[in-house]
Amino acid sequence: MSMLRVEDLGVSISTISPLSGVSFDLERGEIIGIVGESGSGKSLTAMSVMGLLPLIGGQVDHGKIEFDGIELTGISENEYRKLRGGRIGLITQNPMTSLDPLKKIGPQVDDVSRLHLDHDKSQAKARTIELLGDLRIPEPASIYHLYPHQMSGGMKQRIVIAMALAADPxxxxxxxxxxxxxxxxxxxxxxxxxxxVKQRNLSLVLITHDMSVVAQTCDKVMVMYAGTAIERGRVQDIFKSPRHPYTKALIGCIPHGLSKTVRLKGIEGTVPGVAQYPAGCRFHPRCGLAEDICKETVPAFDTAGSRAAACHFALGTAQ
Ligand SMILES: Nc1ncnc2c1ncn2[C@@H]1O[C@H](COP(=O)(O)OP(=O)(O)OP(=O)(O)O)[C@@H](O)[C@H]1O
Ligand SMILES: [Mg+2]
Incomplete structure (x- = not known):
């Protein structure tokens, strides 16, 4: 059984439909990268899985989200609250959205295992110190007593990871x-x-702008563009023979030499906003291969098999 299976997910926020046609699956022990430029729908995908769409007035419109065999789209906010921070851990971009600036970091991590694992005070503290050590934080027993502002950005992000791991997700x-x-x-x-993730045999959805991070870290990848998935598969297959022109362009953006991380460059134009999603293939205005069919017909996403691309040329329908 998959740890996470998303099938044909679509999201609406009042009258707009910013996300549609998102499907992927993730086994235990696997890392999937979700990659795409700003505005491609990565965060909405993550928020859908975490049940956080109501925070922005959104909802899952259609499709399925199955976590370890549990269908999440129908569950109550109460049930979701138990999963979030419990069996599903969230690591956000900015550590300060997860950390309380007024509270020592150790007790903040303790709170997670006390709440979700029912640990008492001393059990929780021992576990936190062990976790900080696992996160290669030097002298965890003294770091335990620091406040967030006494730590570097990288250290704070390690604490956020410790919090995400504290409930044994x-x-x-x-x-x-x-x-x-x-x-x-x-x-x-x-x-x-x-x-x-590998040591603990967890599953990870890693959202990034950076194809080199995907190449180095992930087992699978889903490439998104303008609120939809356009290609997915195993990392080695996609990097060896990308099918969608957008994926090819993204891979062309990986800098050679040292593992520099750069934002996507080199593809002319920008991702259209929700109100401007074009008809047909959403990438066609930026695509060098586009023909009439691409302007008119949404390319089907071949859902069979372990890899798929939504491009008329990749599917052979444009030849
Ligand atoms: N609360 C909202 N209300 C209306 N539209 C939204 C809302 N949140 C996101 N969108 C739109 O949905 C689309 C996808 O947004 P999303 O935040 O998922 O992109 P992203 O891939 O995470 O981008 P970034 O890399 O900038 O984080 C965008 O066009 C965005 O403008
Ligand atoms: Mg985002």
């Missing part, structure tokens, strides 16, 4: 977990996260 969702950090620290944190 099965699934982690990390939405651009390192964007706010220095480039060298970014690479360390991503490596640490990847190692932890």
């Amino acid at each position: 099965d699934l982690l969702i990390a939405d651009e977990p390192t964007t706010a950090l220095d480039v060298t620290v970014q690479a360390q944190i991503i490596r640490l996260l990847g190692d932890l």
Whole structure:
């Protein structure tokens, strides 16, 4: 059984439909990268899985989200509250949205295992110190007593990861977990996260702008564009032979040499906003291969098999 299976997910926010046609699945022990430019729908996908759409007035319109065999789209907010921070851990972009600036970091991590695992005070503290050590934080017993402002950005993000792990989750969702950090620290944190997921046999949804992070860390990838998925598959297959022109362009954007992390460059134009999603293939205005069919007909997403691309040329329908 998959740890997470999303099938034909669509989201609406009042009268708009910013997300549609998103499908992927993730087994235990696997890492999937969700990649795409700003506005492609990565965060809405994560928020859908976490049951957080009501916060922005949104809802799942159609499709399925199955977590370890449990259908999540119908469950109550109460049930979701138990899963979030419990069996599903969330790592956000900015540590300060997860950390309380007025409280020492150790007790903040303790709170998670006390709430979700019913640990008493001393059990929780021992577990927190062990976790901080696992996160390669030096002298965890003294770091336990620091306040967030006494720590560097990278250290704070390690604490956020410790909080996400504290309830012994099965699934982690990390939405651009390192964007706010220095480039060298970014690479360390991503490596640490990847190692932890593998050691603990967890599953991770890793949202990123950065194809080189996907190449180095992920088993699978889903490429998104303008609120929909356009290609998905195993990382080695997609990097060896990308089918969608957008994926090809993204892979062309990986800098050679040192593992520099850069924002996507090199594809002319920008992702259209929700109100401007074009007819046919949403990528066609930026695509060098586009023909009439691409302007008129939405390319089908071949859902069979382990990889798929939504492009008339990849499917052979345009030839
Ligand atoms: N609360 C909202 N109300 C209306 N539209 C929204 C809302 N949140 C997101 N959208 C729209 O949905 C689309 C996808 O947004 P989303 O935040 O998922 O993109 P993203 O891939 O996470 O981008 P980024 O890389 O900038 O974080 C965008 O066009 C965005 O403007
Ligand atoms: Mg986002």
